[in-house]
Amino acid sequence: MNNIENRGGRPKKEDIMGTRFEMRLSKVDKMLLDILSEKTGKSKSEIFRSGLQALYREEMDFER
Incomplete structure (x- = not known):
């Protein structure tokens, strides 16, 4: 019951979007x-x- 390694829940995302x-x-x-x-x-x-x-792609197209 006290298995700390298997906490369950949602898996962690690689690209965390922390800015609102x-x-x-x-x-x-x-x-x-x-x-x-x-x-x-x-x-x-x-x-x-x-x-x-x-x-962004449209505006930065001049750099190509």
Whole structure:
């Protein structure tokens, strides 16, 4: 019963996302986010990360 090595629970992730970011959205932006989330099956966080990465690639394209 006191087995410390096998604690159970969720396995640890390699890429821990420990930073929280809070923002305000207009009603239209929230609606767009909700539609994208439902259509793609992605979480709202995943959609924001994808958009951030796409914009970064677009803006940093001049370095190639």
